[in-house]
Amino acid sequence: MDEEKVKEIVSNMLFFNGKKDVSIDEIALIQPGLARIMPEIADRTWKLYYTAKEGCWDYAIYQWKEAKKLFELGALVRPKHEEAIEEYLRDDWSKLEGPLRDQDFASFDKHFAEAIDSANAWHEQKDKGYIKWKLPDYPPPDLDLTHR
Numbered sequence: 001m002d003e004e005k006v007k008e009i010v011s012n013m014l015f016f017n018g019k020k021d022v023s024i025d026e027i028a029l030i031q032p033g034l035a036r037i038m039p040e041i042a043d044r045t046w047k048l049y050y051t052a053k054e055g056c057w058d059y060a061i062y063q064w065k066e067a068k069k070l071f072e073l074g075a076l077v078r079p080k081h082e083e084a085i086e087e088y089l090r091d092d093w094s095k096l097e098g099p100l101r102d103q104d105f106a107s108f109d110k111h112f113a114e115a116i117d118s119a120n121a122w123h124e125q126k127d128k129g130y131i132k133w134k135l136p137d138y139p140p141p142d143l144d145l146t147h148r
Helices: 003-011 024-029 034-053 057-077 079-091 093-102 105-125
Strands: 014-016 021-023
Touching: 003 024, 021 024, 034 057, 034 105, 057 079, 057 093, 079 093, 079 105, 093 105
Parallel strands: none
Antiparallel strands: 014 021
16 A cells, blocks of 8 residues: 555544544644743753752752653654754753762753753744743742752
């Protein structure tokens, strides 16, 4: 069966979502774009910084990994940004892992600031210069960062 025939068959299929039948095109429409994913990344990045600052290293590594997964999701669902996201993960985000595992806040802090500067530079390159993320001056209010 040729590829066009397969595409035709799939485009005519319906999938039950628990409430109604939806087409593959409707499923594609509800995939999150970067406008939905980036606030989640920002929230995890905020938590990442303050958990590292407080020495909650396991939780900081968790936030770093979860943010990385969200970046990867963004690259998957928005292929026009895939190359840029992969470059950012490779050249900037990855530099946070070592200091997190070594529990070295000074090194983490330096690489974190560089990663944020780089992310904002990517916003400029992608014609979204009006987006400039900055770390809030206070820890996330939904976290208790006291040591147990």
